[in-house]
Amino acid sequence: MASASNNESVLEEIRAQVKSYHFPLDEVPRLNCHDPRAERLIQNEEPVILTDTNLVASALQWDANYLGEHIGNSNYTVYFSNTHKFLYYDDKKISKVPSFVPPTRHQDLTFQEFLRKMNKWKNGDPWMYLQQSLNNTVGPRIVQDFTAFNWTWVTEQQRKNKWGPLTSNLLLVGMEGVITPVHYDEQQNFFAQIHGYKRFLLFEPGMFPCLYPYPVYHPHDRQSQVDFDNPDFEKFPKLPELRGQQAILAPGDVLYLPVYWWHQVESVPERGMTISVNFWYKSAPTEKVVYPLKPQQKVAMMRNIEKMICDVLVNVEEVGPLMQSMVLGRYT
Numbered sequence: 001m002a003s004a005s006n007n008e009s010v011l012e013e014i015r016a017q018v019k020s021y022h023f024p025l026d027e028v029p030r031l032n033c034h035d036p037r038a039e040r041l042i043q044n045e046e047p048v049i050l051t052d053t054n055l056v057a058s059a060l061q062w063d064a065n066y067l068g069e070h071i072g073n074s075n076y077t078v079y080f081s082n083t084h085k086f087l088y089y090d091d092k093k094i095s096k097v098p099s100f101v102p103p104t105r106h107q108d109l110t111f112q113e114f115l116r117k118m119n120k121w122k123n124g125d126p127w128m129y130l131q132q133s134l135n136n137t138v139g140p141r142i143v144q145d146f147t148a149f150n151w152t153w154v155t156e157q158q159r160k161n162k163w164g165p166l167t168s169n170l171l172l173v174g175m176e177g178v179i180t181p182v183h184y185d186e187q188q189n190f191f192a193q194i195h196g197y198k199r200f201l202l203f204e205p206g207m208f209p210c211l212y213p214y215p216v217y218h219p220h221d222r223q224s225q226v227d228f229d230n231p232d233f234e235k236f237p238k239l240p241e242l243r244g245q246q247a248i249l250a251p252g253d254v255l256y257l258p259v260y261w262w263h264q265v266e267s268v269p270e271r272g273m274t275i276s277v278n279f280w281y282k283s284a285p286t287e288k289v290v291y292p293l294k295p296q297q298k299v300a301m302m303r304n305i306e307k308m309i310c311d312v313l314v315n316v317e318e319v320g321p322l323m324q325s326m327v328l329g330r331y332t
């Protein structure tokens, strides 16, 4: 296990190597999970990198060969992209947008088939990203490692923060350099880094007006329309107001990624393949509404309003014009 100090020096090296963007980035605090400041950040639903949780200590031995040997021969969803970006889309919403062209393809492969493709990958081949919820088809050794996760700590966090049930653990195995573009999720997330280095760009929910998500009915619902590598300031005039934080995760680190917080995830280039497991929890129900509403609550409300208008109008082409006639010249 790398000592804390040389983790810090590698992280410093990576901070110097990673790409900079048009917006400023502060550093997400990196704290020992026993530090009361860490607890307070989690209670305030703010991101924090937690060290010494031992959440996935039993998996720190995982690498491509270990997984190839022990994970079993069931199928895993492997995404393919002609670029290093993997923009997620919801298959179930494609019917609503006939012109939609999926930016990635996916195939079910055994882990061993995935590894074979990885080992013979050459420039010009599609990029690959394995993304699959862990299930009971994994081999006994992986079950043992999974059982040995620090469930005491994470379950205590779930209880203290009044979260709902754990909904899934997504296993992520990415080639170096792959990127999941900026989006938000509707669940609380403890993101555990197991192998390799991942860089998160994080933006608070209140940055919604600067990130221009696709319509709720669109297959890219919850994803930003903005391409950080080619920002269109005409189409997205509030983009210059964007500012965020970055979190670089080393093996063993756990990022608390609060619900509704925007994030882009990069497997740091030239640092090898990355292996991660996330822990998605249903968020706590709103007990007592307190005014002014939090940005997260406004996002949830906007989503409900969009969904209702889509349901009533049926033809999604009419949604924009209706909302514009409601707002333009009246609220603007």
Ligand SMILES: O=C(O)C(=O)C[C@H](CCCc1ccccc1)C(=O)O
Residues within 6 Å of the ligand: 088, 131, 172, 179, 180, 183, 185, 189, 191, 263, 265, 266, 276, 278
């Ligand atoms: O854990 C998270 O929330 C992440 O975004 C991690 C991210 C992959 C997530 C893929 C995905 C994106 C949108 C909807 C469902 C699945 C990565 O590590 O590349």
Ligand SMILES: [Zn+2]
Residues within 6 Å of the ligand: 183, 184, 185, 263
């Ligand atoms: Zn996400």
